[in-house]
Amino acid sequence: LKSPYHGGHLEVIVGPMFSGKSEELIRRVTRAVIARQRVRVFKPLLDDRYHLSAVASHAGRTIDAVAVRDAAGIRSNLALDGGSETTLLGLPGGVLPDVVGIDEVQFFGTDLVPLALELADQGVRVILAGLDLDFRAEPFGPMPELLARAESVEKLTAICTVCGAPATRSQRLIGDQPARFDDPVVLVGAQESYEARCRVHHEVAN
Ligand code: ADP
Structure with a gap:
């Protein structure tokens, strides 16, 4: 699975509800798994629409995901905070996955931005999906800055x-x-x- 980018980078998938953001995240992640890459997917704990431990599309497809409270939760799961916990994929602490996917990105704070940049700088392909606008059509959470900093943006x-x-x-x-x-x-x-x-x-x- 050859990336057009040299090393790590940010890919952002945005659009309104029902635009297929979760489907597109699942599609990209599934292809990376088929390519035998190490993948970890995160979602905010508050979104328990269908599954606590999976990303689900409205059409019913799911992939495994780790529900976290905030960006710090992603950090400690990936053992970026110096923790020694063995990751879910059995990687020793500190070994990063090839791909990190995050769904419902709008619900994270702006501290997701430095984390995403840090992962990309360390060679990780970071795929971020979420709402660009809230119900008032105002920019949502960390999205504006992530959209500006991403190598790739898909608006659905x-x-x-x-x-x-x-x-x-x-x-x-x-x-x-x-x-x-x-x-x-x-x-x-x-x-x-x-x-x-x-x-x-x-x-x-x-
Ligand atoms: P998102 O993550 O952007 O909310 P999903 O990937 O969960 O979107 O769901 C997209 C799916 O929702 C579509 O493929 C379609 O089956 C279904 N759907 C339901 N209502 C609509 C709508 N108004 N427009 C487009 N798709 C819709």
Whole structure:
């Protein structure tokens, strides 16, 4: 599996919900596994949509993943923090995988940026997937800087649920009504859902 890049680098996969980011991450990781490369995939612990220990696409495909609380959790799993724990793949502490995949990158803090750069500088192919924009269509978490620093960026689109055009945004609905700009990200007890929408049909209530 020849990379067009010399050594480590950052690949970012972004787009709205349902755009196939997880599918694309799974596709790239599966190819690396077939090429007998050492791969480790991470996801934030808070996303327990389908599996605690796997990345799952909406269409149902999964790959094994390690759920971590934050970027420091990735560091200690890879024993980058000087820890001596043996990694899941049986690598001795400090030996890095060939490929590190991270899903739902938007939920990590900006301390993911120096970690991703450090891994790339040490020769790792780092594949990062996540939302570029939040439900208000504002840049999400560490994504802006990761997009700027990546060697490769793929922006995927979903299908707008209103008109069928390519969708670039995630519509947040609370009880069938568009969420407001300052609605809290976590609404306890609310009946909320998300849909892919194009620029024209994406709505944020005031
Ligand atoms: P993401 O990780 O970007 O949320 P997934 O890889 O989990 O996306 O899921 C993508 C899949 O979701 C598509 O291949 C398709 O089967 C399904 N899907 C459901 N609703 C839509 C939609 N509105 N537009 C495109 N795909 C959709």
